Amino acid sequence: MHDTASLVLESVMNSLEAGASDVSVRIEIRDGRISVRTEDNGNAPMSSDPFRQGSSTKGEGRGCGLSIIYRKSNGRCRLTRGGNQTVLSFTAEDDGSLDDLQSALLPIFNLDKAITVSIIRSSGEISISASELEKRGAVPDCARGISAFRAYITELEKGEIYG
Numbered sequence: 001m002h003d004t005a006s007l008v009l010e011s012v013m014n015s016l017e018a019g020a021s022d023v024s025v026r027i028e029i030r031d032g033r034i035s036v037r038t039e040d041n042g043n044a045p046m047s048s049d050p051f052r053q054g055s056s057t058k059g060e061g062r063g064c065g066l067s068i069i070y071r072k073s074n075g076r077c078r079l080t081r082g083g084n085q086t087v088l089s090f091t092a093e094d095d096g097s098l099d100d101l102q103s104a105l106l107p108i109f110n111l112d113k114a115i116t117v118s119i120i121r122s123s124g125e126i127s128i129s130a131s132e133l134e135k136r137g138a139v140p141d142c143a144r145g146i147s148a149f150r151a152y153i154t155e156l157e158k159g160e161i162y163g
Contacts, residue, residue, distance in 0.1 A: 003097035004034050005104035007069050011038040011088050012108050012115065014066060018042030018086065021114060028120040029094055038088045102153045109133060109149065110140050126156045 008025060015023045020040035028035045069090050070077055077090035098104045101119065108115060109130060116129040133139050138148035 003095050005097035015040035018044035023115045025117045032094050034094045035091045102150045
């Protein structure tokens with residue numbers, strides 16, 4: 001089973017596997033739906049039907065992530081490339097898996113890459129970047145980093161803008 005939080009992780013993993021060194025994810029949660037837009041600077045070739053199960057330019061046994069996103073979003077997804085930017089966008093039902101941001105974002109920021117995630121809800125917006133986590137000693141790569149990561153996310157969620 002793939003919840004919406006794992007779909008966000010799939011979108012980031014797809015970007016990194018396409019050679020991206022910079023990934024930005026924008027998640028909007030409203031009215032029981034999530035809209036996700038993942039932008040990256042990856043440059044791997046795109047297949048002619050990137051959402052088909054097994055469609056991959058990365059080798060045998062690959063090509064599952066985008067097809068999972070396609071199925072879970074009921075086809076409400078799009079992948080485009082222009083210039084030095086690739087954009088994946090999709091909409092899915094909000095199953096609540098992004099309600100616990102600490103658990104939902106931990107695997108993404110454990111990837112040790114230049115990643116930025118913005119989450120928009122009716123109560124406001126927060127943005128979390130790998131560089132900010134590094135400055136705060138909150139990179140979740142060890143027990144102390146995970147603890148600092150959790151404290152930072154809690155601090156953001158309680159903030160006047162978002163909370």
